[in-house]
Amino acid sequence: MRILIVEDEVHLAEAVTQILKKNNYSVDAVHDGRTGLDFALSGIYDLLLLDIMMPELDGIGVLQKLRGKGIATPVIFLTAKGEISDMVAGLDYGADDYIAKPFSTEELLARIRAVMRRRGEVLPEDALKFGDLELNTTTLRLAVKGKDMKLNLKESELLELLMTRRQSVTSKEQIIEKLWGFDSEAEHNNAEVYVSFLRKKLTFLGSEVRIGTIRGVGYVLEVNA
Structure with missing residues (x-):
């Protein structure tokens, strides 16, 4: 299973990348919305972890463009506590879930499994x-x-x-x-x-x-x- 992380906090993106790789996911990470959109449009990813506040293009904009092109790749938003209205907007535009920063490793992995389960994918532990x-x-x-x-x-x-x-x-x-x-x-x-x-x-x-x-x-x- 291949995951794309789009997160402008480089240290956070690196930490999440290492967590996911240790759990046998393949991971790519980019640090601005425009690059994230280009990567996501390739269609090779099974899941996107998408920050909301980013340079070039924010997470809501990335999601809108993806859904507008008919790309249904599951999306989990990474949100700060003060971004509740943005998170709600993201869900309205077709995001599958959100997780508030800071988050634990166990919560992140559980959210990924839950989203893929709802999408009908085989879970990593299955x-x-x-x-x-x-x-x-x-x-x-x-x-x-x-x-x-x-x-x-x-x-x-x-x-x-x-x-x-x-x-x-x-x-x-x-x-x-x-x-x-x-x-x-x-x-x-x-x-x-x-x-x-x-x-x-x-x-x-x-x-x-x-x-x-x-x-x-x-x-x-x-x-x-």
Whole structure:
């Protein structure tokens, strides 16, 4: 799961980034609304943590522009205590929740889980399932018929992407954007390497699921008949 933090308090953004990374989220952080909007428009994020008072473009403006373009990415506002009216306006414009500064690690993580639950997403502590695969995105453990092993973070993120897209084809560009970010210098061979790693681990676990290649298009999960 990839989260974008848009927060002009750099130290706070860095602290939240570290908290989320320790809990196996992929995170990008930017420090003004205009840059945040550009990143959010990429469509690669599962959730936005959005400050209200920011330079260039405030959080309400960012949200309005996103919703105006039909982008429904869940948004949690980060608000100061004196911004109640702005918070209410944000909810009216389509924000999913808010959290007042200062906040605890436990509250932040709980709010994220609650928003994703309401949006119908699989929660980080729950297992994703496809065929005989069961992936726990919190512990990064992949289980197949009682046999399991730990993946590294990028492997887990890749498998999560393929599993949530089910039997849709996922391009190398989509993999790079989701795992490394849309402005990353990662190349197609980076995606190919991690696909190869996963294929070997699926084989080792004896899974009936394979990662199929659609030449010139991308990858898709398939269940062997």
